[in-house]
Amino acid sequence: xxxxxIADIAREAGVSKGAVSYALNGRPGVSAATxxxxxxxAERLQFHADSNARALAGxxxxxVGLTLRRPPSTLGVEPFFMELxxxxxxxxxxxxxxxxxxxxxxxDEELAFYRRxxxxxxxxxxxxxxxxxxxxxxxxxxxxxxxxxxxxxxxVSGSLTSVWSDDEQSMVEAVEYLAAxxxxxxxxxxxxxxxxxxxxxxxxFAGVCARLGIADAVTVPADYTGEAAARATRKLLGGAHPPxxxxxxxxxxxxxxxxxxxxxxxxxxxxxxxxAWDDSPICRLLHPPLTALTRDIGAYGELAARTLLAAIAGExxxxxxxxxxxxxxxxxxxxxx
Amino acid sequence: xxxxxIADIAREAGVSKGAVSYALNGRPGVSAATxxxxxxxAERLQFHADSNARALAGxxxxxVGLTLRRPPSTLGVEPFFMELxxxxxxxxxxxxxxxxxxxxxxxDEELAFYRRxxxxxxxxxxxxxxxxxxxxxxxxxxxxxxxxxxxxxxxVSGSLTSVWSDDEQSMVEAVEYLAAxxxxxxxxxxxxxxxxxxxxxxxxFAGVCARLGIADAVTVPADYTGEAAARATRKLLGGAHPPxxxxxxxxxxxxxxxxxxxxxxxxxxxxxxxxAWDDSPICRLLHPPLTALTRDIGAYGELAARTLLAAIAGExxxxxxxxxxxxxxxxxxxxxx
DNA sequence: CTGAAAGCGCTTACAG
DNA sequence: CTGAAAGCGCTTACAG
Numbered sequence: 001x002x003x004x005x006i007a008d009i010a011r012e013a014g015v016s017k018g019a020v021s022y023a024l025n026g027r028p029g030v031s032a033a034t035x036x037x038x039x040x041x042a043e044r045l046q047f048h049a050d051s052n053a054r055a056l057a058g059x060x061x062x063x064v065g066l067t068l069r070r071p072p073s074t075l076g077v078e079p080f081f082m083e084l085x086x087x088x089x090x091x092x093x094x095x096x097x098x099x100x101x102x103x104x105x106x107x108d109e110e111l112a113f114y115r116r117x118x119x120x121x122x123x124x125x126x127x128x129x130x131x132x133x134x135x136x137x138x139x140x141x142x143x144x145x146x147x148x149x150x151x152x153x154x155x156v157s158g159s160l161t162s163v164w165s166d167d168e169q170s171m172v173e174a175v176e177y178l179a180a181x182x183x184x185x186x187x188x189x190x191x192x193x194x195x196x197x198x199x200x201x202x203x204x205f206a207g208v209c210a211r212l213g214i215a216d217a218v219t220v221p222a223d224y225t226g227e228a229a230a231r232a233t234r235k236l237l238g239g240a241h242p243p244x245x246x247x248x249x250x251x252x253x254x255x256x257x258x259x260x261x262x263x264x265x266x267x268x269x270x271x272x273x274x275x276a277w278d279d280s281p282i283c284r285l286l287h288p289p290l291t292a293l294t295r296d297i298g299a300y301g302e303l304a305a306r307t308l309l310a311a312i313a314g315e316x317x318x319x320x321x322x323x324x325x326x327x328x329x330x331x332x333x334x335x336x337x
Numbered sequence: 338x339x340x341x342x343i344a345d346i347a348r349e350a351g352v353s354k355g356a357v358s359y360a361l362n363g364r365p366g367v368s369a370a371t372x373x374x375x376x377x378x379a380e381r382l383q384f385h386a387d388s389n390a391r392a393l394a395g396x397x398x399x400x401v402g403l404t405l406r407r408p409p410s411t412l413g414v415e416p417f418f419m420e421l422x423x424x425x426x427x428x429x430x431x432x433x434x435x436x437x438x439x440x441x442x443x444x445d446e447e448l449a450f451y452r453r454x455x456x457x458x459x460x461x462x463x464x465x466x467x468x469x470x471x472x473x474x475x476x477x478x479x480x481x482x483x484x485x486x487x488x489x490x491x492x493v494s495g496s497l498t499s500v501w502s503d504d505e506q507s508m509v510e511a512v513e514y515l516a517a518x519x520x521x522x523x524x525x526x527x528x529x530x531x532x533x534x535x536x537x538x539x540x541x542f543a544g545v546c547a548r549l550g551i552a553d554a555v556t557v558p559a560d561y562t563g564e565a566a567a568r569a570t571r572k573l574l575g576g577a578h579p580p581x582x583x584x585x586x587x588x589x590x591x592x593x594x595x596x597x598x599x600x601x602x603x604x605x606x607x608x609x610x611x612x613a614w615d616d617s618p619i620c621r622l623l624h625p626p627l628t629a630l631t632r633d634i635g636a637y638g639e640l641a642a643r644t645l646l647a648a649i650a651g652e653x654x655x656x657x658x659x660x661x662x663x664x665x666x667x668x669x670x671x672x673x674x
Numbered sequence: 675c676t677g678a679a680a681g682c683g684c685t686t687a688c689a690g
Numbered sequence: 691c692t693g694a695a696a697g698c699g700c701t702t703a704c705a706g
Contacts, residue, residue, distance in 0.1 A: 003456055005699055016677045021701055029702095031675060048456035052398070053699035055389040056682045063437070070423060082419050086407060089440035098459075100400070101438045103426035119340055119385035121683090122435075226622045256622045263624075282619060285563045285593045287600075342683055353693045358685055366686095368691060390683035393698045458699090 004045045012041045024049065055121060064092065064308060065100040065123040067110045069130050078224060078250060079280040080297055084151070087301020088127065095309050097124075111136050118144045125149070125312045127304055131156050131196045149308040151300065154319045156196040161311060162319040163304040167197055170293050170325040171204035174247060174275050177327055179212045182335045183245040183273060188219040189232045189257065191249035201249065201277075216241065222253060229253030233260040237272070244336035245273040251280045254290055258332065269334035279328060288331030295325035341382045349378045361386065392458060401429065401645060402437040402460040404447045406467050415561060415587060416617040417634055421488070424638020425464065432646050434461075448473050455481045462486070462649045464641055468493050468533045486645040488637065491656045493533040498648060499656040500641040504534055507630050507662040508541035511584060511612055514664055516549045519672045520582040520610060525556040526569045526594065528586035538586065538614075553578065559590060566590030570597040574609070581673035582610040588617045591627055595669065606671035616665060625668030632662035 006020040013020070015034060022029035023038035030038070041047075055061045066088070068081060085099070092099055100123055104110040114137055117123045125147030128137050138158045141148040150157040153164050178186055188205050191198040202219050209217030220236060222228035229248060233256070236243055248254035254276030258268055266272050268288060276283055279292035300322045311317045343357040350357070352371060359366035360375035367375070378384075392398045403425070405418060422436070429436055437460055441447040451474055454460045462484035465474050475495045478485040487494040490501045515523055525542050528535040539556050546554030557573060559565035566585060570593070573580055585591035591613030595605055603609050605625060613620055616629035637659045648654045 003458070007699080017700080018678080018702080019676065022676095025701085027702095029675070034675085046452070046456065048453050050393070050699055051457040051459050052389040052392040053458075053682090054701075056387070056393055056684085057699080057701040058682065059701070061389070070426075085438070086440060089407075089438070093440065099438045101422070101426070101436045103423060103430065115383070116385050119383065120388040121340070121390075122388050226618050230622075252618060252622070255619060259622050259624050281563050281589060282592060285567075285589070285596050286623075287596050344683080354684080355686080355694080356692065359692095362685085364686095366691070371691085387683055390698090391685075393700085394683075394685040395698065396685070 004047050006049065008045065009038060009041050009047055013038045060124045061122060062097050063100050063123050064097055065117045065126040067102045067104045067113050069107065069110060070103045070105060078252060080278060083297040084301045087298030088305045090298065091302040091305035097309065107132065107136065111140060114141060118146050125308050127151060127308060132194045133196050133199060147308060147311040149304050149311065151304050153196050153200055157319065161307055161317050163300060163307055164321060165295055165300065166321050166324040167200050168204040171201055172208045173327050174293055175205065175208045175212065178245045178273060178275070178333070179214065181273065181333065184214060185241060185243040186214055186217055186245045186247065187236050187243040188247040189229050189249065189253055190219045190221050192223050193221045198249065224250050224253060226252050226256030229256040230260040233257040234264065237261065237264055237266060247275045247277070249277050251276045251278050251283055251292065255282060255286065258286065269332050271337060273333040275333060277325065291330045291333040292328050293325035294328045296323065299323065341384050343386065345382065346375060346378050346384055350375045397461045398459060399434050400437050400460050401434055402439070402454045402463045404439045404441045404450050406444065406447060407440045407442060415589060417615060420634040421638045424635030425642045427635065428639040428642035434646065444469065444473065448477060451478060455483050462645050464488055464645060469531045470533050470536060484645060484648040486641050486648065488641050490533050490537055494656065498644055498654050500637060500644055501658060502632055502637065503658050503661040504537050505541040508538055509545045510664050511630055512542065512545045512549065515582045515610060515612070515670070516551065518610065518670065521551060522578060522580040523551055523554055523582045523584065524573050524580040525584040526566050526586065526590055527556045527558050529560050530558045535586065561587050561590060563589050563593030566593040567597040570594040571601065574598065574601055574603060584612045584614070586614050588613045588615050588620055588629065592619060592623065595623065606669050608674060610670040612670060614662065628667045628670040629665050630662035631665045633660065636660065
């Protein structure tokens with residue numbers, strides 16, 4: 001099927017191509033009557049301007065880019081990314097933007113994609129997530145001057161705008177809750193240590209435990225997979241002074257921890273309390289349902305997209321915190337025996 | 338930062354813009370020595386051709402599009418889509434293609450996106466998933482002549498190429514397994530009835546049950562959410578002749594079913610066997626671990642992407658079945674008491 | 675308020 | 691093997 005061009009519209013409407021462009025883009029330069037006529041023709045012909053021609057002539061691409069690093073099958077497991085993307089899309093769609101998505105095996109490839117998108121003029125701006133400490137993408141994007149929003153803690157975002165939650169506050173809430181239940185031996189199975197937000201949580205965990213006089217508040221690093229979490233859990237529970245409460249940096253690891261504990265003959269919550277960071281439908285469906293740090297991940301996505309689109313539009317933008325994750329107590333936590 | 342153009346490369350290398358284009362695209366028309374020189378300059382300047390200009394001048398966009406329908410929060414829950422996207426990306430990346438992703442609230446919006454992408458010249462081809470019976474996207478894409486691959490059963494794909502699994506075969510395997518264990522009362526909690534593959538599974542389930550002499554092989558429709566599955570499970574188990582085995586159309590519903598049964602005081606697998614369609618890490622992490630129909634969803638994605646890119650390249654393509662889901666017996670199934 | 679024209683950065687026949 | 695030129699479909703100053 002052949003696509004109509006502004007030349008076709010111009011001919012049908014009996015005006016110049018320039019007039020069609022003005023009318024379509026809602027700019028001054030055509031009378032109301034002419035505009036009406038042009039829009040009617042465009043509507044009838046199901047006309048949509050070629051985005052390549054528009055972009056080449058100086059208009060926006062109306063596309064933003066996002067890369068996702070794909071460690072061996074961590075991605076599919078976690079609802080986090082899909083929820084984030086859902087939220088992003090919600091706001092992007094409202095403003096007629098689309099998302100260009102690319103999975104990258106590693107950090108270098110991610111960086112290369114951002115560079116290429118810039119060079120090829122593919123995107124108006126980009127989103128960056130899973131930020132490492134000293135992530136090279138931050139400095140590169142600053143150099144390029146491509147509008148960018150970091151979905152991650154502000155500390156590692158350089159001069160880029162960032163959108164994240166206050167993880168420290170949530171960590172404090174979770175640990176204080178466990179302490180209030182009477183727990184004195186609390187440990188944590190953490191996320192990938194290189195990630196900036198993991199470092200923040202680790203520091204916050206150590207900090208609040210020290211403040212509450214909880215000794216040996218150890219964090220065992222893992223990689224968000226159930227296997228690693230099960231190993232870490234067995235190790236922690238097999239020690240001389242096993243913890244009575246465990247905090248997991250994502251829901252999948254918490255599920256694995258629950259099962260690992262059960263296999264060791266340790267009952268939850270009677271002998272062990274479990275808290276998951278990030279709540280998903282699965283947490284509610286388990287027996288016992290998992291106490292979790294709940295946050296609206298989709299809302300972060302929306303906020304990030306809104307911020308990026310504002311930056312692209314040339315509006316001044318500032319880094320912002322979304323609502324922090326808050327504790328949702330369920331059946332997996334109880335006072336220690 | 339300013340982006341270099343072929344004019345810059347041409348000047349530096351002392352050749353015409355045409356020569357640069359030929360060299361960059363690996364076409365005849367320049368000597369080996371000149372080509373070398375041009376490529377070296379391009380490399381040094383980190384040059385990547387503007388994709389808008391290329392597309393406008395007749396080259397490919399190197400982008401394919403995919404819409405995802407987003408029913409109220411079903412998406413984030415299921416690993417299916419993220420795994421599918423991972424697989425798609427794997428093959429797309431290999432061939433330097435990117436994925437344009439758009440979430441759509443409903444079927445009409447999905448259709449509009451495909452139309453728009455075509456009109457705007459944004460994509461070289463599209464992928465279609467979650468195909469309904471009589472899905473309007475199929476006929477529209479046929480009309481437009483936009484290369485397209487349906488990720489779904491061939492029966493509803495019209496003249497479009499399709500990639501799917503043989504769900505009937507998998508259903509037969511699952512039911513025969515349960516029958517071999519001795520189950521005579523088997524029921525199913527199905528997916529969204531409008532989806533083409535749901536219809537296929539429903540027919541297959543009824544068919545194999547009839548063949549094996551299993552009466553009352555009822556399918557209760559649900560929507561892939563845990564809540565709906567829990568309701569369906571309670572209804573099925575509360576009847577006069579409750580089933581001794583339940584089949585769920587996705588893993589999330591199976592998890593919900595497991596918990597719902599437990600809440601009713603029904604033990605799994607002693608009093609009730611449970612089978613999940615689609616296996617995810619969660620299935621392995623539960624107690625008991627869920628027997629599941631396992632398939633490599635990422636591989637479907639790869640196959641779909643490969644097929645689409647072949648179609649875009651003008652190669653003849655044919656619909657294909659990926660490997661069917663096969664049964665992975667685990668702790669949630671046993672002979673009935 | 676409108677029309678004619680230049681230009682965005684490529685690709686691709688067409689002459690030399 | 692190479693260069694000069696047209697053209698892809700838009701947007702946007704610039705004259706009228």
